[in-house]
Amino acid sequence: MIERVPQVAAAIVLPVAALLGYIIVAEWLLGRLPAGARPRLRPWIWIGPALAFVGFFLIAPAIETVVLSLKDATSSNWVGLDNYATVLTDSNVHLAIRNNVLWWIVFFTSFVLIDGLVIAVLADRVRYEGIAKSLIFLPQAISFVAAGTIWKFIYAYQPPGVEQTGTLNAMVTAFGGEPQPWLAQAPTNNLLIIVVGVWAWAGFATVILSAALKGVPVELLEASRLDGASEVMVFRRIILPLMLPTITVVATTLVIFALKAFDVVYVMTNGNFDTEVLANRMYKELFSARNYGRASAVATLLLLGIVPVLVFNLRRFRAQEAIR
Amino acid sequence: MTFARRLGPLPVHVTIIALVLIWTIPTIATLVNSFRPPALVGSTGWWTAFFPPYAFTLENYERVLTTNNMATSFLNSLTITIPATVIPIVVAAFSAYAFAWMTFPLRNTLFLLLVGLIVVPLQVTLVPVLQAYQNLGLTGTFLAVWLAHTGYGLPFAIYLLRNFFGALPKDLFEAAAIDGAGTLATFFRIVMPLSVPALASLTIFQFLWVWNDLLVALIFLGGTPAVAPMTVTISNLVNSLGQDWQRLTAAAFISIALPLAVFLGLQRYFVRGILAGSVKG
Numbered sequence: 001m002i003e004r005v006p007q008v009a010a011a012i013v014l015p016v017a018a019l020l021g022y023i024i025v026a027e028w029l030l031g032r033l034p035a036g037a038r039p040r041l042r043p044w045i046w047i048g049p050a051l052a053f054v055g056f057f058l059i060a061p062a063i064e065t066v067v068l069s070l071k072d073a074t075s076s077n078w079v080g081l082d083n084y085a086t087v088l089t090d091s092n093v094h095l096a097i098r099n100n101v102l103w104w105i106v107f108f109t110s111f112v113l114i115d116g117l118v119i120a121v122l123a124d125r126v127r128y129e130g131i132a133k134s135l136i137f138l139p140q141a142i143s144f145v146a147a148g149t150i151w152k153f154i155y156a157y158q159p160p161g162v163e164q165t166g167t168l169n170a171m172v173t174a175f176g177g178e179p180q181p182w183l184a185q186a187p188t189n190n191l192l193i194i195v196v197g198v199w200a201w202a203g204f205a206t207v208i209l210s211a212a213l214k215g216v217p218v219e220l221l222e223a224s225r226l227d228g229a230s231e232v233m234v235f236r237r238i239i240l241p242l243m244l245p246t247i248t249v250v251a252t253t254l255v256i257f258a259l260k261a262f263d264v265v266y267v268m269t270n271g272n273f274d275t276e277v278l279a280n281r282m283y284k285e286l287f288s289a290r291n292y293g294r295a296s297a298v299a300t301l302l303l304l305g306i307v308p309v310l311v312f313n314l315r316r317f318r319a320q321e322a323i324r
Numbered sequence: 325m326t327f328a329r330r331l332g333p334l335p336v337h338v339t340i341i342a343l344v345l346i347w348t349i350p351t352i353a354t355l356v357n358s359f360r361p362p363a364l365v366g367s368t369g370w371w372t373a374f375f376p377p378y379a380f381t382l383e384n385y386e387r388v389l390t391t392n393n394m395a396t397s398f399l400n401s402l403t404i405t406i407p408a409t410v411i412p413i414v415v416a417a418f419s420a421y422a423f424a425w426m427t428f429p430l431r432n433t434l435f436l437l438l439v440g441l442i443v444v445p446l447q448v449t450l451v452p453v454l455q456a457y458q459n460l461g462l463t464g465t466f467l468a469v470w471l472a473h474t475g476y477g478l479p480f481a482i483y484l485l486r487n488f489f490g491a492l493p494k495d496l497f498e499a500a501a502i503d504g505a506g507t508l509a510t511f512f513r514i515v516m517p518l519s520v521p522a523l524a525s526l527t528i529f530q531f532l533w534v535w536n537d538l539l540v541a542l543i544f545l546g547g548t549p550a551v552a553p554m555t556v557t558i559s560n561l562v563n564s565l566g567q568d569w570q571r572l573t574a575a576a577f578i579s580i581a582l583p584l585a586v587f588l589g590l591q592r593y594f595v596r597g598i599l600a601g602s603v604k605g
Contacts, residue, residue: 004399004403007403008402008403008406008407011403011406011407011466011470012406012407012410015407015410015411015414015470016410016411016414019411019414019415019418020414023418023508024508027506027507027508039426040428042422042426042507043422043426043427043428043431044428046418046419046421046422046426047418047419047422047423047434049415049418049419050415050416050418050419050478050482051419051434053412053415053471053474053475053478054438054441054475054478054479056475057449057453057471057472057474057475057476058441058444058449058475058476058479059437059441060452061448061449061450061451061452061453062444062448062449064451064452065448065449065451065452068451068452075455115343118339118343119340119343122336122339122340123340125333125336126336126337126340132340132343132344134591135344135347135348136343136344136347137591138347138348138351138584138587139347139351140587141532141580141583141584141586141587142351142536142580142583142584143535143536143537143538143555143579143580143583144536144538145536145538145554145555145558145559145576145579146536146555146558146576146579146580148562149354149558149562149572149573149575149576150350150351150353150354150576151350152562152569152572153350153353153354153357153370153573154350154353163367163368163369164369165365165366165367165368165369165370166369167349167350167353167369167370167371170369170371199347199350202347204598207595207598207599208598208599211599252443256443256445259445260445260446260447262447262538262539263538263539263555263559266538266559267538267558267559267562270563279445279447279539282447282450283539283542283543286450286451286454286543287543292451292455295450295451296451299445299447299448299450299451300448302445302447302448303444303445303448306443306444306445309443310440310443310444313439313440313442313443314436314439314440317436317439318436
């Protein structure tokens with residue numbers, strides 16, 4: 001234990017000292033140059049380290065992945081579109097695409113949004129709003145590995161006749177039902193896995209939607225009520241349209257998560273029993289099959305899936321910048 | 325805002341309390357189980373702990389810490405997380421300052437590129453980075469994960485900080501220039517101290533992200549027990565413990581103790597950060 005302290009201390013002090021040293025020395029060198037050259041060089045000194053990291057870890061590898069997807073398992077020979085032909089005819093990949101799109105993008109995203117909206121609207125009404133939202137927000141701090149473990153106890157299964165240790169099966173048997181091996185039964189196991197995702201993300205949606213809700217002008221709501229609008233109409237015609245931009249922002253974040261969902265599936269079923277997802281498929285191609293070509297092809301599919309979100313986000317960013 | 329006013333108070337209270345219970349019971353169940361004797365965890369439900377005969381023990385914690393590598397993993401998680409939080413924030417602060425207050429060619433294009441990179445799934449980068457690490461002999465080292473987390477965390481960090489820095493009043497910078505403050509002095513004496521709230525939000529984000537990460541550690545550390553963080557160790561235990569998997573309750577709690585403390589203590593900053601820009605990829 002103690003012998004690790006110098007290692008960690010060095011790991012913090014050295015990089016920070018190096019970065020501070022870099023910027024101080026670079027600025028000092030800049031000061032030696034003719035005044036006219038300084039403003040032109042200075043920005044590159046300040047963004048240089050970031051560009052190097054982003055270039056090495058994101059931009060270059062993303063391009064290289066597309067290239068590697070056209071090569072064989074060991075990245076030594078060109079194979080054209082063979083990897084895509086294999087991957088796109090693989091029934092496991094079909095299953096993964098179905099799960100990512102239907103269970104994760106459609107159901108997970110809408111459940112989190114509905115949940116977040118309900119909690120935001122109702123909590124606004126009670127005096128213990130703060131504590132209620134905090135408790136629902138709490139799982140956001142928990143890793144999906146821990147969350148998966150926690151929920152395995154809810155879904156635990158013992159054969160009929162034996163005392164049930166899982167909360168869900170105990171409830172089912174208390175009402176006279178048969179205990180079920182929940183995580184091994186398709187297609188409901190997919191639903192039960194995304195429940196863990198909803199549990200973890202609902203607080204995030206609640207926080208943002210709640211802030212947007214409080215931004216809806218009270219006068220507007222009072223006026224429409226005076227005009228005789230029912231509560232449902234007030235919600236559908238005024239609150240919802242005003243909150244729509246915020247809902248889309250939350251939805252984008254959730255869709256990104258849904259596309260690359262990995263940890264929770266890896267821990268709970270490892271993709272067995274029809275719960276496969278693309279990110280887990282890629283992991284298997286990379287480490288179980290050691291096939292870099294196919295792993296890259298699956299990753300490229302993920303990249304293609306993210307393009308619409310990317311375009312949408314860039315547009316939104318441009319619109320925001322126009323207002324600034 | 326009082327949309328729910330006319331729903332009547334009772335259904336609102338019932339719904340909220342039911343939701344809060346659904347959200348807290350799984351964690352409470354695991355917490356209770358982690359203090360029960362292993363034999364009981366496997367044979368009776370966690371709720372029986374509330375009825376006599378009471379039986380609580382620290383055995384699960386003891387066993388998981390001494391026999392399952394969790395003590396080492398806890399230190400590994402710390403060793404990975406602290407530098408992987410500090411380095412990207414310093415690098416991001418430098419470049420956010422340039423993006424916010426300096427003019428240079430391609431500034432907007434480069435920033436747009438960064439905004440785009442926020443959503444790119446890191447799976448897209450894993451194979452080439454892994455190959456590069458293998459060639460450099462970096463796989464299985466802490467350095468490999470520190471650098472990778474820095475690269476992956478930067479786009480969001482720069483985005484968040486640039487928006488905050490950019491919103492600082494222009495007069496401050498003009499006054500500093502008149503007083504003869506150089507770029508370095510302006511950055512360290514004005515921008516940094518005024519940006520403590522944004523830096524705090526970012527620190528919590530990056531800390532939670534790295535601490536809770538499984539994928540990056542799994543790929544670049546390759547499951548070597550000596551360097552494995554808790555997420556990797558627990559996910560391995562899930563598969564290898566078999567019938568004995570109840571012991572994981574203790575492991576899960578050791579792994580969530582620190583993030584929960586950070587979260588509860590600094591929730592204000594976390595919420596502020598989420599509201600400031602919630603598009604991490």
